Amino acid sequence: MELFQYPYMQRALIAALVIGLAAPALGIYLVQRRLTLIGDGIGHVALTGVGAGLLLNRSPVLVAVIVATIGAIAIELVRARGRTSGDLALALLFYGGIAGGVLLVGLSDATSANLNAYLFGSLTTISSADLTTIAVLGAAILVTMIALRPALFAVSHDEEYARVSGLPVRTLNLLIAVTTAVTVTIAMRAVGVLLISALMVVPVATAQQVTRGFRSTMAAAMALGFFAAGSGVWVAATADTAPGASVVLVAIASFLVVAVAGGVWRALRRRATPTAAPAPEPHEVVLG
Amino acid sequence: MSAPVITVEHGAVGYDGRPVLRDVSLTVTAGEVVAVLGANGSGKSTLIRAVLGLVPLSAGSITLFDRPLRQFRQWQRIGYVPQRLGAGGGVPATVHEVVASGRLARRGLLRPPGRADRAAVDAALSAVGLADRAADPVATLSGGQQQRTLIARALAGQPELLILDEPTAGVDAASQEAFAGALRHFVADGGTVLLVAHELGPLRPVISRAVVVHQAGICHDGAVPDPAGHHAEPDHDHVHPHGPDEPAGLWSN
Numbered sequence: 406m407e408l409f410q411y412p413y414m415q416r417a418l419i420a421a422l423v424i425g426l427a428a429p430a431l432g433i434y435l436v437q438r439r440l441t442l443i444g445d446g447i448g449h450v451a452l453t454g455v456g457a458g459l460l461l462n463r464s465p466v467l468v469a470v471i472v473a474t475i476g477a478i479a480i481e482l483v484r485a486r487g488r489t490s491g492d493l494a495l496a497l498l499f500y501g502g503i504a505g506g507v508l509l510v511g512l513s514d515a516t517s518a519n520l521n522a523y524l525f526g527s528l529t530t531i532s533s534a535d536l537t538t539i540a541v542l543g544a545a546i547l548v549t550m551i552a553l554r555p556a557l558f559a560v561s562h563d564e565e566y567a568r569v570s571g572l573p574v575r576t577l578n579l580l581i582a583v584t585t586a587v588t589v590t591i592a593m594r595a596v597g598v599l600l601i602s603a604l605m606v607v608p609v610a611t612a613q614q615v616t617r618g619f620r621s622t623m624a625a626a627m628a629l630g631f632f633a634a635g636s637g638v639w640v641a642a643t644a645d646t647a648p649g650a651s652v653v654l655v656a657i658a659s660f661l662v663v664a665v666a667g668g669v670w671r672a673l674r675r676r677a678t679p680t681a682a683p684a685p686e687p688h689e690v691v692l693g
Numbered sequence: 694m695s696a697p698v699i700t701v702e703h704g705a706v707g708y709d710g711r712p713v714l715r716d717v718s719l720t721v722t723a724g725e726v727v728a729v730l731g732a733n734g735s736g737k738s739t740l741i742r743a744v745l746g747l748v749p750l751s752a753g754s755i756t757l758f759d760r761p762l763r764q765f766r767q768w769q770r771i772g773y774v775p776q777r778l779g780a781g782g783g784v785p786a787t788v789h790e791v792v793a794s795g796r797l798a799r800r801g802l803l804r805p806p807g808r809a810d811r812a813a814v815d816a817a818l819s820a821v822g823l824a825d826r827a828a829d830p831v832a833t834l835s836g837g838q839q840q841r842t843l844i845a846r847a848l849a850g851q852p853e854l855l856i857l858d859e860p861t862a863g864v865d866a867a868s869q870e871a872f873a874g875a876l877r878h879f880v881a882d883g884g885t886v887l888l889v890a891h892e893l894g895p896l897r898p899v900i901s902r903a904v905v906v907h908q909a910g911i912c913h914d915g916a917v918p919d920p921a922g923h924h925a926e927p928d929h930d931h932v933h934p935h936g937p938d939e940p941a942g943l944w945s946n
Binding site: 433436437438439440441552553555556558559562563565566567568569570571572573609613616617618619620622 | 745746747766767768769771773775778779782783784785786787789790791793794795797798800802803806828829830846850
């Protein structure tokens with residue numbers, strides 16, 4: 406535990422916890438609208454921003470926020486038009502993003518270690534300035550996702566109904582897209598662009614196996630993300646493993662534990678109450 | 694004569710150049726219960742989707758509560774019941790959460806739900822007989838109960854006009870009765886209804902006027918026509934698929 410006396414480890418832990426809370430709070434809306442892999446795609450696009458930042462000697466995270474936001478808005482516009490070619494357009498954007506990133510990093514003075522830090526995360530190299538950025542943006546994501554929950558739930562659950570309710574559907578969709586881009590870029594330092602989607606999606610997938618409502622799923626997913634981030638960093642510190650990968654593996658292990666435990670519990674309950682058959686459904690039609 | 698609530702004048706809708714509705718005119722006045730009937734693919738759902746602004750008109754105009762659709766902003770006056778609940782990505786939602794989203798048109802984006810919102814949601818749940826299922830995930834409900842959830846969501850917004858897309862399609866008899874009761878109550882309180890139906894069933898006594906859509910146009914506007922042929926048989930359970938080869942004139946005079 407004495408490792409956590411070092412400021413760099415404290416920064417790593419705080420950053421991981423902020424991201425562990427914020428990523429599932431956004432991720433639940435992405436899961437609900439079947440966009441679980443969008444975070445992955447935006448991560449690819451953000452890599453071009455990292456490359457541009459390194460090349461121009463600007464903050465890679467800041468440039469990545471801008472590039473990822475532009476990419477996210479482009480993806481949302483393609484999605485909203487609902488064209489069948491949207492799938493291909495997304496593929497072009499994703500692969501263009503990662504190729505552009507690798508190319509730009511190569512042109513800059515950065516080493517492959519720099520690139521790795523963004524591909525797989527580098528929690529222990531987070532500076533105080535980085536931590537401030539992560540904390541402020543993380544808090545903004547959390548407040549937005551929680552305060553707008555009823556409206557974002559309505560839009561993610563039934564977009565046409567939300568439109569007929571007079572909700573600003575396009576604005577809310579763009580808000581989710583932009584928030585995804587911001588989440589991706591702050592999580593990039595923690596788990597890397599290749600593992601970001603895991604933090605947004607896996608806690609939600611774990612929570613929804615045992616919850617009954619949207620609000621309880623959101624709360625449980627945030628708690629699970631927080632737990633995975635904290636224990637992942639602890640595992641990394643004690644076993645000297647890669648922090649980002651450790652956090653994601655803890656999250657996936659939680660998923661497996663809950664899946665197995667849930668299955669066993671349901672089987673036991675079924676055996677305990679064999680007579681409690683569900684009330685029969687009324688007939689579809691009344692026969693004359 | 695009551696004030697017109699919905700006015701469609703010479704409306705036309707086309708998908709990819711194929712006309713779905715041609716020169717359709719329809720007026721629904723306050724207090725009416727209008728059923729839009731017709732075979733599958735006749736354009737009846739498109740008609741109400743156009744009224745709601747979900748499908749753009751290629752010609753003609755639509756007016757809601759004396760306002761052109763383009764400028765219409767008082768969405769809290771309308772309750773919309775879609776054909777079915779979308780499957781979504783599998784995140785659970787309780788019946789109460791789905792019904793509560795019906796208050797958003799009145800509540801706005803940021804105001805937290807108040808006492809009036811909670812009372813309206815509870816009243817809507819009771820109206821469709823689902824008060825005891827409020828905390829259950831919607832995915833565990835039967836098709837008919839899910840449909841009643843959607844009706845409760847629309848009622849929770851306390852609208853003046855209900856627009857329903859096939860509210861009784863594939864719904865069990867108990868849910869059809871519960872729905873007919875909720876609708877009678879809504880109409881008795883002065884509500885206006887426009888609904889699309891394939892067959893009316895227990896709703897028939899509530900309907901004040903029927904509009905029959907056939908081959909992209911309105912071919913009947915007036916009294917509810919009697920079902921003909923095998924549709925008139927009491928045990929006709931209406932589960933066969935309807936294709937474009939549906940015999941013409943089934944609902945026409």
